[in-house]
Amino acid sequence: MTQLTAWAQWSPVLGALGLMVALVLFLYIRRQPAGSEVMQEIAGRIHEGAMAFLRREYSVLAVFVVVVAALLWLVLGKLTAIAYVTGALSSVLAGFFGMSAATRANVRTSAAARDVGQGKALRIAFYGGAVMGLSVAALGVLGVGAWYYFLGAAAISESDFVSFAQIISGYAMGASSIALFARVGGGIYTKSADVGADLVGKVEAGIPEDDPRNPAVIADLVGDNVGDVAGMGADLFESYVGSVIAAIAIAVTSAAYAADRLEAVALPILTIVVGLVTSIIGISLMRLLERFNPAAALRNVTFIAAALFIFVMYFVVKALGFEVFDPEAGRAYPATGPFWAITTGAIVGILIGLVTEFYTASRPVKRIAKASQTGSATNIITGLAVGMESTAAPVLLIALAIWISYYFAGLYGIAVAGVGMLATVGVTMSVDAYGPIADNAGGVSQMSHLGPEVRRITDGLDALGNTTAAIGKGFAIGSAALTALALFSAYTSSVGLRETGLNIIDPEVVIGLLVGGVIPFFIAALALTAVGRAASGMVAEVRRQFREIPGLMEGRTRPDSARCVDISTRAALKEMIAPGLLAVTTPVVVGYVSVHALGGLLAGATVSGVLLALFIANSGGAWDNAKKHIEGGALGGKGSDPHKSAIVGDTVGDPFKDTAGPSMNILIKLMSVVSLVLAPWLAKVHGLTGVQEPEQAGALWQGIGKFFQSLFG
């Protein structure tokens, strides 16, 4: 039944509808009361700081995007270049939409906590996050869907399909290149401000968190938005788009799916359409869920959307009616094979999330807290051990997902498992973005002296977000691993290595593996060093203001917070360049030398990147919560010796979990997608045969012509 493949052409419309829902939520938030003048003034400064950073960041990236687009045009043709630009633009738009909502929802959450109560505050914060979540999902559906409409759906011959996949991979590369810079830049911004604010404010001057006298607090609150909203959004957007495009790239070259080519290409797009719709349903249920059990609502909304999604997908896959024989594996896959792969992805994503939650919020956290009794050194050792230990279960789950999805649908199965894991990103990203909004609301309340009662509510909201954020981080890493593997497989097919094989015994491949393995470590080192450098600049500035601004400590004068915002902004923009360029250029250089070495490089980078990401993100999260556990009254509570030790761990964990850790996810996908996009060029350089030329002159224009015909004819 191929009617469904025609339905996939309607995906841009659904994407546009999704954006409209996001707009409705945004307008709802705007209508809410924004509190007192003081609150609005503080929120205004956060909003301005965040938007100013985004504008400056995007103007730097615009240069980069234009240069890369020009190179792509020269080497691979104009359609790939255009696709690249649209991918970058989508990522930028998602960031702008999400940030606009988040920096308005924060103060309104705070006002609702003061005037109405927890329920309403929770809803505003969540809807604020949902604007980001739906923007990511809807822009992805819109962008991928539009390219499918214009090029994919019109494909008839095998070479049409290959061209479509090659061009649309430019879209994924656009999303990825924005993402790495946004993640690294945002991560450096937020943590330099955070570490700087904490080291001088909390530790040296002994004033509380988010105290208005601390000049770095505004920068810290801006950082939450820049890093955890815009950065995380760009990260998940690229994973989401990357997984769909990897599945398409495998679908078009897979020998197994030769008979069902169009169905195999349409399925990933239909999958994210279904995911978008079930996400909207999930989000709309929030109001209901929150009344029954506000504490579990955030978590339940995720589970409900996933369950609904799986339910619908069964019928979608059934309707597509796959009947597939894989000549490579020498066996047939069941008709519902892709469904089981998608389901495996969705379930394993949640399981990885729960494992992450266990390591960052359960027994291991108490172990770290207990180790804080013997000092900061044992706190650190235990936290690092917990992080290393926490790599095992997620990696085994990923291995299991690979095994099951391959069993049911071959390589294509692995790719659609990644799509299944990310399809409900509309919900998972909403929950993720909820966290920094609640955190910000707490900051605004503290700075506006709203009193302990309001702060208690916002702290409660924050704690909810912290636990659920763990699930989101797990998703991000798990999906990055599957997506990177799928992109890697797509790359190997594109340069014709599927037939000849990519032999690990080959020294070129071994060298690639080793060099690839080292890149995540090196980039993590760059990110950590950048945070350290920027934070020490911030420390010096805060110390200077405390020393030089008369009356500041007594609360008579206001600190110069604009200066701190500027320090973070400059540092982030400067320090994001080196890791970003390294990640983009390494595959080009290595691929130019040898496509085998590049294959090894991608495999090595994926393995070491996933491990390092899990290790550092989870130890960071565990340290954070160990400190909070003690602050909750355990082992002597706030101000005790164990608390002081736990603060050291938390400070170390900050750049771990919010700068270096998340950069790994993007790094591995970015390198894979760059390789995939460049595959036709590499094939030409190395004189490989059997690789399709990408450009299809006029195909896009034909598609656009068809579009206008359908509109007016």
Next chain:
Amino acid sequence: MTQLTAWAQWSPVLGALGLMVALVLFLYIRRQPAGSEVMQEIAGRIHEGAMAFLRREYSVLAVFVVVVAALLWLVLGKLTAIAYVTGALSSVLAGFFGMSAATRANVRTSAAARDVGQGKALRIAFYGGAVMGLSVAALGVLGVGAWYYFLGAAAISESDFVSFAQIISGYAMGASSIALFARVGGGIYTKSADVGADLVGKVEAGIPEDDPRNPAVIADLVGDNVGDVAGMGADLFESYVGSVIAAIAIAVTSAAYAADRLEAVALPILTIVVGLVTSIIGISLMRLLERFNPAAALRNVTFIAAALFIFVMYFVVKALGFEVFDPEAGRAYPATGPFWAITTGAIVGILIGLVTEFYTASRPVKRIAKASQTGSATNIITGLAVGMESTAAPVLLIALAIWISYYFAGLYGIAVAGVGMLATVGVTMSVDAYGPIADNAGGVSQMSHLGPEVRRITDGLDALGNTTAAIGKGFAIGSAALTALALFSAYTSSVGLRETGLNIIDPEVVIGLLVGGVIPFFIAALALTAVGRAASGMVAEVRRQFREIPGLMEGRTRPDSARCVDISTRAALKEMIAPGLLAVTTPVVVGYVSVHALGGLLAGATVSGVLLALFIANSGGAWDNAKKHIEGGALGGKGSDPHKSAIVGDTVGDPFKDTAGPSMNILIKLMSVVSLVLAPWLAKVHGLTGVQEPEQAGALWQGIGKFFQSLFG
């Protein structure tokens, strides 16, 4: 000219001669004055503690060795089982010899520092280390040489050669399995004692390092011997033996070396013979070098031995007269190809050592010290960043070594490069073992109140050792990487994957890569957790003694140090079991499921193991020296706030550099060698063809018969 291959049969004799030189040095040390009664009493307690630990450790391991030997006998035949036992026994003997010398040299070094001066003290400490170094080298030459004499030299047919390689790989497995337990156990011992002694003694009670009132000091000094002498010795012994056997395993199946089979098998053995001889020459030059420039003597002795070694090897390779055409690569290698590979290995080993020295003793250390000014958190962040950064250069050097040696001699080249890197282990190990002896001498001086002048000399000796030890650690990691890769290649040939290829695109291989990658992280977590647990037991005991033993703090009564020794011993023996068994059984289980997955597992474990080893060992070393840099007077010196922060880093670094880090080296080799040994069994399980049956009935007895004939006939 095959005369040289006949010379290789004399290698057992040279091994025996090497042991005699070690004995001469041992007797020299014994003859030196052992200082006052107090000193002898303290040294006696260290000696007893260390020997008691070794005895208990080896009795636990004896059970393990017997069980594994029985299984090997059943599955692979008696010769492999016997080889396994001899390998284990050689490792045990090396440990015993080295420890006997080290625990006698320490107090005599201290006495020489008091009575004679720095030169004599340096010499005694170095000769003490040389007993360990020469024992490792000579036992390796003796063991491998004896198996060559009895089986290898008698080989005529291709299948004789294959059987020889398969049986002798049992020898490497014996060495490896002792090594992992010894390294992990020794590492846990030394660091639980060290961390425990420091946390309560230095930090809480404020008494100096090695203060006789601290009950954990003896355990700490025992730990230096157990971990850094015996553990390191077992580590290098297995690398040394493993590299030779990997080269032999590749030599016997390589299509390229089919015409020069016997020469290719003999070369690695001749290489270590030359290395042993040049090591002895290097060691004997110490007396001369130390007079000119004692500070550089330790380093120069390493360089001189390496240079001499390279010089002689040129003639050896020339004389063997390789003329090789590689049908796989489709080209001929130069006649001196293996020489260039060996030279590359030797030089790259030293370069990796120098990089390690840079990261643990140069600018990065000052960066960490500077970061200590803003607290322990920034000290930790910077240290971790330095560790991550430090992975890049060594891995690129290893990649370069692979590339060059493959270019000159194919896969066999990679294997002999590993042999070249380790051939002068007699010297490098001597320098390594010198370190803990000098450290111990300092401890003995402090505990016997020999005064600041003597302590100044021993501190100087210790500092010399620390710098040079970095080179040794670099060697250990670099050689582990090359050896593991060579063993991995040998495994893939043995299960017939060389022909079919081990395709990274194959999901089984990908799953193997991921699972393999996670193992080092998991084992490191186990090791760190074990140290944390054991250290907290030690902390509780030291606190108890300070509290309950009347007059202890005033120095009127003596602490119960035997109890601390017992805590470390028990903890080490208990905690070494889990990681050891995990490492040995994982390849068996995974290989039983799929030989492809096992291939992926070995590659993944090697990449992630090498990276993790470099990361944690180097950050540990850098933290240590950052603390020492501040103690040397920088940034406020001892007792300042930066110093306190640096102590936290140093304490975190202790289990990093001395427990978890070195375990990685052995882990990756052990898993590879287990896979190699089990290859014939795996081939049978999976019904693979083209794999040789191992056992050659009566071959050993024929060899022994020949031996007696040659003696009496």
